[in-house]
Amino acid sequence: MNPQRQDFVRRFPGSSQHFGKNSSFWQRWHVDPLLLIGLFLLTVFGLAVLYSASGQSENYLKRQGVFFVVAYIGMFACAQVDVQVLRRWAPWLYLVGVLMLVLVFIIGVGAKGAQRWISLGFFRFQPSEVLKIAVPLMVASYFSSKRLPPRFKHILWAVLLTALPTGLIFKQPDLGTAILIFTSGLIVLFLAGLQWRYIVGTLLIIMLSAWPMWYYMMKDYQKQRVITLLDPEADKLGAGWNIIQSKTAIGSGGVHGKGWLNGTQSQLDFLPESHTDFIIAVLAEEFGLVGVLALLGLYLFIIGRGLMIALSAQSTFSRLVAGSIILTFFVYVFVNVGMVAGMLPVVGVPLPLVSLGGTSILTLMVGFGILMAIATEKRSTAI
Amino acid sequence: MNWAGTEIRQFKDHAGEARKIGLRLTIAFSFVSLIFLVLVLRFYSLQVTHHEDYATQSDRNRIHIRPIPPNRGLIFDSRGQLLADNRPSFNLSVIKERVDDLDATLAKLSTLIEISERDKENFYKLVRQRRRPFEAVPLRLRLSEEEISRIAVHEFELQGVEIDAELTRHYPQGELFAHTIGYVGRINEKELSGFDEDTYKRYSGTHSIGKIGLEKYYENMLLGSVGSEHIETNAHGRVLRSLERYDPEPGQDLYLFLDSDLQKVATEAMAGRRGSIVAIEVETGGVLAMVSSPSYDPNLFVSGISLRDYRALNKSRDLPLFNRSIQGQYPPGSTIKPLLGLGGLENQTVNFHTRIYDPGFYQLENDERVYRDWKKGGHGNNIDLYTAIVQSCDTYFYDMAFRMGVDKIHPFGAQFGLGQRTGIDLPSERAGLWPSRAWKRGARGMPWFPGDSLNISIGQGDVLTTPLQLAVLTATLASKGKHIKPRLVKTMGDQETPLNMVNFVIASDTNWDYMHRAMKDVVHGARGTAKRIARRVKYLMAGKTGTAQVVGIAQDAEYDASKLDDRHWDHALYIGFAPFESPKIAVAIIVENGEHGSSAAAPIAREIFDKYLLDD
Numbered sequence: 001m002n003p004q005r006q007d008f009v010r011r012f013p014g015s016s017q018h019f020g021k022n023s024s025f026w027q028r029w030h031v032d033p034l035l036l037i038g039l040f041l042l043t044v045f046g047l048a049v050l051y052s053a054s055g056q057s058e059n060y061l062k063r064q065g066v067f068f069v070v071a072y073i074g075m076f077a078c079a080q081v082d083v084q085v086l087r088r089w090a091p092w093l094y095l096v097g098v099l100m101l102v103l104v105f106i107i108g109v110g111a112k113g114a115q116r117w118i119s120l121g122f123f124r125f126q127p128s129e130v131l132k133i134a135v136p137l138m139v140a141s142y143f144s145s146k147r148l149p150p151r152f153k154h155i156l157w158a159v160l161l162t163a164l165p166t167g168l169i170f171k172q173p174d175l176g177t178a179i180l181i182f183t184s185g186l187i188v189l190f191l192a193g194l195q196w197r198y199i200v201g202t203l204l205i206i207m208l209s210a211w212p213m214w215y216y217m218m219k220d221y222q223k224q225r226v227i228t229l230l231d232p233e234a235d236k237l238g239a240g241w242n243i244i245q246s247k248t249a250i251g252s253g254g255v256h257g258k259g260w261l262n263g264t265q266s267q268l269d270f271l272p273e274s275h276t277d278f279i280i281a282v283l284a285e286e287f288g289l290v291g292v293l294a295l296l297g298l299y300l301f302i303i304g305r306g307l308m309i310a311l312s313a314q315s316t317f318s319r320l321v322a323g324s325i326i327l328t329f330f331v332y333v334f335v336n337v338g339m340v341a342g343m344l345p346v347v348g349v350p351l352p353l354v355s356l357g358g359t360s361i362l363t364l365m366v367g368f369g370i371l372m373a374i375a376t377e378k379r380s381t382a383i
Numbered sequence: 384m385n386w387a388g389t390e391i392r393q394f395k396d397h398a399g400e401a402r403k404i405g406l407r408l409t410i411a412f413s414f415v416s417l418i419f420l421v422l423v424l425r426f427y428s429l430q431v432t433h434h435e436d437y438a439t440q441s442d443r444n445r446i447h448i449r450p451i452p453p454n455r456g457l458i459f460d461s462r463g464q465l466l467a468d469n470r471p472s473f474n475l476s477v478i479k480e481r482v483d484d485l486d487a488t489l490a491k492l493s494t495l496i497e498i499s500e501r502d503k504e505n506f507y508k509l510v511r512q513r514r515r516p517f518e519a520v521p522l523r524l525r526l527s528e529e530e531i532s533r534i535a536v537h538e539f540e541l542q543g544v545e546i547d548a549e550l551t552r553h554y555p556q557g558e559l560f561a562h563t564i565g566y567v568g569r570i571n572e573k574e575l576s577g578f579d580e581d582t583y584k585r586y587s588g589t590h591s592i593g594k595i596g597l598e599k600y601y602e603n604m605l606l607g608s609v610g611s612e613h614i615e616t617n618a619h620g621r622v623l624r625s626l627e628r629y630d631p632e633p634g635q636d637l638y639l640f641l642d643s644d645l646q647k648v649a650t651e652a653m654a655g656r657r658g659s660i661v662a663i664e665v666e667t668g669g670v671l672a673m674v675s676s677p678s679y680d681p682n683l684f685v686s687g688i689s690l691r692d693y694r695a696l697n698k699s700r701d702l703p704l705f706n707r708s709i710q711g712q713y714p715p716g717s718t719i720k721p722l723l724g725l726g727g728l729e730n731q732t733v734n735f736h737t738r739i740y741d742p743g744f745y746q747l748e749n750d751e752r753v754y755r756d757w758k759k760g761g762h763g764n765n766i767d768l769y770t771a772i773v774q775s776c777d778t779y780f781y782d783m784a785f786r787m788g789v790d791k792i793h794p795f796g797a798q799f800g801l802g803q804r805t806g807i808d809l810p811s812e813r814a815g816l817w818p819s820r821a822w823k824r825g826a827r828g829m830p831w832f833p834g835d836s837l838n839i840s841i842g843q844g845d846v847l848t849t850p851l852q853l854a855v856l857t858a859t860l861a862s863k864g865k866h867i868k869p870r871l872v873k874t875m876g877d878q879e880t881p882l883n884m885v886n887f888v889i890a891s892d893t894n895w896d897y898m899h900r901a902m903k904d905v906v907h908g909a910r911g912t913a914k915r916i917a918r919r920v921k922y923l924m925a926g927k928t929g930t931a932q933v934v935g936i937a938q939d940a941e942y943d944a945s946k947l948d949d950r951h952w953d954h955a956l957y958i959g960f961a962p963f964e965s966p967k968i969a970v971a972i973i974v975e976n977g978e979h980g981s982s983a984a985a986p987i988a989r990e991i992f993d994k995y996l997l998d999d
Contacts (some may be wrong), residue, residue, distance in 0.1 A: 251429040251437020268617035289430040319404045
């Protein structure tokens, strides 16, 4: 914190000229007001939905409230960190994260057949959460010293840096988190100017290899699993149950919804995982299309604001990190909403900032803290 | 790992990089917007375009229609005494769909309450057979208060286990009316497979069905119509509230002609013996008492009889399950004589002055065979029809039957219902056998021999009658020809059952009076075969005794009870009506292996008449 405070003192007089008197307040506290408003609205809306989705559990509501208080403090704290410090520390953070992932396999504790946590006695924590921040920082940091657009060698390095933790998390197994972390790395790569020929080429290879994979490499039960993912109706009581029930919840909500606390699908327990992964179905059932539009609008607002911050960031590193954080947030939203709406296969990804869950909220808010740090970064004279 | 060196940075085109990243960010934002548009369209499709479908689906999820079984109609006797009642009982049932491990749940339940192997066996059988999904399958019936509380305490561990109150049939009179009322039992697979869709619906929620007796015959009226309740359940099937309710319509109550007091007297009179008694109200054809002895407790069958109990009942040589009154087919013996005598008079085969000499036997021309009279040495000279009835002279009837011939005997007897089901409101009635020339050719492939007519003239040979047929015949005699269809049910709901006249037996008044007088003197005459029951009687009655051979006696042998197995002893029969002047009640009694109608059967008639005519 020390160098940062020095920065702050050093920068204060100059920055007031750029932002005016009002802005200077936010600038001083490294807070982006628009982003804060968006997050705050989302938090309140999310808590209301969670209260209903958890069967009006005040216990859950309190827990989530405490998570948010901690997460907002975490965001505020991260916002105070100098971006260049982050850039320098990124490799170390990354290294520690990967080591902890390896450690998970050795001394980790798990639940439901997955080994994801490291227990520190008084509390358990998930190293994969660290990587959600560390990977975009690492890859962005790597590219910040390279000439862009990246050369093939550097692309390979970036992919490797992303793939290593992704692979480890996939092995836990935690498909949802693995996808998100892999995507966050790829987004940095994309923003760094990955040539279109590589993008198109990769997509072509994936598509072409899909056919032989399907016919020659996959076993029948694996094919069956894919078919269930594509057509949940084929397995009504098994894997298809969640999707059928969530579509029913959403569809029965109609335009105006059944009213807060009045969703029969969620209140009568037909909807599984209603307070975690499938929470948007509760919202859609009780608040209808109007509620869904409000929620998606809030997300779009936050993402839009995040991209603006990335656009006007002071350095390549800042732009890449900000872009990756906010676009990963979008991927979060898309994977979850798409899954609940029956458009994407079911992978365990919570609805960001709405689903119950402490560590995921903390990580997301830390990400937004970094965004705010970038937003309020002093205009560098080095450019 | 120092990539942040300033030397490298100098070579970088910062403005150009910012522009390129900006372009990529713009592309990303366009992509994000596009995806959001797709998501909105998706929700629009689900929530607006297909809203109706999903709303229906959602309702189907939570709203279940639960059938409410109707209360089964009650059965009362003519005095308003309850013969078939519904009593609440608590049953334990399991909803298979909500139980993860059926065996484990059963094992857990076994530690709490007693569940016999038979319960389990039945349960698994029911689980396997055709059933509605989420239907509760009964496991243990009739839980005690203590058992209910024990289950309640462990409710949490017993997912899918339910205790439901149900009205169960109960027969307060027990054995007394077992054969007539019958019983209900659990619907079995065979019955279920015979149901059409509508019937299937009617029985949703109802577990029992009339198996025999009135319970079976009047099943449709007794059942009532099923109601329903729309209930909201959560995903675990727990009922949360009732949304709509359509009350069931209870079944109709049945009021019978049967009189419990008379039935009791009749049953006690038959106690310890095998046989049957049927008493009929002459004017209406209503059955006042119907006894088949021995009997059984119908309550055993209601919730499923144990295999041991059933085997004991089924294997007993006394055939307690067999309803002798309508299924037992016995030779009527001499009880058929009044009918035949009347036929002889009407056909002018004989008249009041026809007299014969009875040497104790009868022989046809060119036939070695000797047709014996029951009285060794015969009834002597000057036997007319009156004497032949009063003293039950066989030889007179041999002679008359020979001259009358089967072609006249058969149609006359048929008018009294012989050889036909009476049409009483009970299932599984038998028709008996009233032989004719055509029947013999068809059934035996043989011509009718004159000797066959002789045999049927004393109610032997091929003639078979049920006790009910004999009672109907007696009532027809008593009413001078009104052949009325017998019935048990007097009122159904608030509707009286109609009196059904089958036919009139046409005979002249003088002939009727003559026969009535003869039958009266069977009881009241100095030499009447049933004169013993006339002692100190306050009213006049009429009757006829009968004794029916169970096994054929060889030509040169004589009937000697001491040499025969007691199951081969003669059946004792009696028919009668009273009071003589204006007959109200007609009875038919058969005591199996009772030997003599006069001593074994006739006294029972007296007890019934006394009870019916003198009490209250």
